Amino acid sequence: MIEGDTLNKRVLFETWLEAHRDAAATLAFAGEPIDRRRVLARLTSLAGQQRDDGYVYVLLERRPNEETPAYIGRATSPARRWMQHLTGLAAGTGSYARWRTRLLREGHDTTRFDLELLVVGQTHLQFPPLPGFPTTIGAVEYQLVNLAADAYPLRLLNDEGQGR
Numbered sequence: 497m498i499e500g501d502t503l504n505k506r507v508l509f510e511t512w513l514e515a516h517r518d519a520a521a522t523l524a525f526a527g528e529p530i531d532r533r534r535v536l537a538r539l540t541s542l543a544g545q546q547r548d549d550g551y552v553y554v555l556l557e558r559r560p561n562e563e564t565p566a567y568i569g570r571a572t573s574p575a576r577r578w579m580q581h582l583t584g585l586a587a588g589t590g591s592y593a594r595w596r597t598r599l600l601r602e603g604h605d606t607t608r609f610d611l612e613l614l615v616v617g618q619t620h621l622q623f624p625p626l627p628g629f630p631t632t633i634g635a636v637e638y639q640l641v642n643l644a645a646d647a648y649p650l651r652l653l654n655d656e657g658q659g660r
Contacts, residue, residue, distance in 0.1 A: 506647035509565070509640065512625040513554065516616045519546070523555075523611040530607065532582050539575040539615060548617025550633040553577075554640060555653075557599070558610035565644040566598065566611075567653040570637045574615045595653055 521538035524530045543551065551574050555567040571577035584592035585599065601608050621631045625639040644652055 502647055505643045508625055508627075509643040509647055512623070512640070513556075513563075513614065515622050516614055516620070519616045519620065520612050520614045523613050524607045525610050526558075526608065527601075527606050529605045530582060530585070530611070532579070535582065535613075536575050536579060539578055539613070542615045543574050543617070546615075546617035546620050548619050550618045551615050552621075552633050552637045552640065553616070554614040556612045556614065557608075558612065563612075564648055564650055565640075565652060566650075567595075568637060568640045568644060569654060570633045578613070591653075598650075598653060 519542055521535075521542055523535050523538075550570060550572055552570045553568070553574055554565055557564045557566050567581075569577070581592075581595075584590070585595045586605075588596040599607060599609075599611065616636075618633050621633075621636055624631045624636060625643055629635060629639055641652065641654070645655065
């Protein structure tokens with residue numbers, strides 16, 4: 497059971513996600529390989545609909561009992577940034593070794609869970625994840641990273657530190 501402060505942070509995180517669901521794209525369904533061309537086309541379309549100078553993005557895993565944030569970042573070009581991430585994931589070296597272990601089935605290039613990516617442009621941010629905080633892309637990324645780190649048991653893939 498989730499308690500107190502952890503539950504409050506999870507509610508803030510999930511409330512922000514739900515308000516921005518119209519900016520989501522499925523990357524792959526469980527058991528499928530990630531089709532890079534299809535993913536990049538979806539990201540280009542999402543960014544094109546919003547036409548912003550900066551974006552925050554949240555990679556989500558749909559695990560059996562909950563949706564779990566896996567990676568939170570920002571980019572001026574989500575398609576270009578995710579091309580780098582997908583290239584790194586395919587290679588599976590460096591920090592992307594952790595990506596492969598977490599996102600892909602062992603010894604395969606198919607996903608363990610459904611993967612979804614939220615891509616929200618600066619002018620499409622409806623409110624900050626933490627009430628009263630700024631809504632710049634960098635501030636929203638920071639708030640989401642901190643909420644996810646405190647509200648979910650799995651550490652984010654962009655958390656290079658030890659612990660969790």
